[in-house]
Amino acid sequence: MPSTYKPGDLVHIPQAVDLIYHLSNSDTKRQDAQLTIPLTVRTTEMPTVAIVKEINHYYVEIYCEGQTWSVKPENIYSLDGWSAR
DSSP: OOTTOOTTEEEEEOTTOEEEEEOOOGGGGSTTOOOOOEEEEEEOSSOEEEEEEEEOSSOEEEEETTEEEEEOGGGOEEEEEEEOO
16 A cells, blocks of 8 residues: 555545445554444445545545545555645
8 A cells, every 4th residue: 555645635536446334443443453344335436536534454544425435545546746734
């Protein structure tokens, strides 16, 4: 995973990427934690932009379209120098 992602960064999410919504628990804040059981999985219908909230070893937590989702880091792309801060 690129180490350049930081909370507050804007990222590009292409079409046809799975976004995973799950319950948050305290274990997901650890760097090596996995997700809880997904409650919803949504596939993006068009490219979009999101804000990075948290990063762990397996997933990046993003804020997109009014909700927090988890996405695999290989499915998002940096917006070269743009930041939400």
